[in-house]
Amino acid sequence: EPEVTQTPSHQVTQMGQEVILRCVPISNHLYFYWYRQILGQKVEFLVSFYNNEISEKSEIFDDQFSVERPDGSNFTLKIRSTKLEDSAMYFCASNDHGGGYTFGSGTRLTVV
């Protein structure tokens, strides 16, 4: 069964550093997403991406965040200057039009 692949599975970074989280969505999907889940809290929407541009973003997705699809397979989330409160699980997902999501297994980001 097709999978969404995320790397790394766990990243530890110092406050103020930049991090890039990587995702390989399912190859024939057209819509890509990032979500995050702070420990013990709800899964929260960050951003959706379609046709090489952001189609929707939440209020969490401020200027510190950016997304990119640098080639035909990868989809990245960059956090420019990490804060302690950015510590969370970050999930990538993809779908085709009208279908349900397929999620990756997540990247646990720890900011120290």
Next chain:
Amino acid sequence: KQEVTQIPAALSVPEGENLVLNCSFTDSAIYNLQWFRQDPGKGLTSLLLIQSSQREQTSGRLNASLDKSSGRSTLYIAASQPGDSATYLCAVRPSTSGTYKYIFGTGTRLKVLA
């Protein structure tokens, strides 16, 4: 603003029981609803997807129903097993034009005792 609530927050049952997990949402204007399973520290596994025009979906021992007008969905698990122990998440996709995001509930943490 769409809000999704799941009751109960936690549930512990003996193996073999049939059980029902509840999900309610405040705005009935949804495109679809998806149930997920999340194991501790892991990703989200899709269990069932119900489109807004559907009343229920079944997969193996799982059955999900949708009553859009009353803002409710239930996930029925038959003959529960210890391997079913996980957190179950309900997520709705609003039917607002141009949005493809899901809004998640807080989940029901299920423990099935052997």
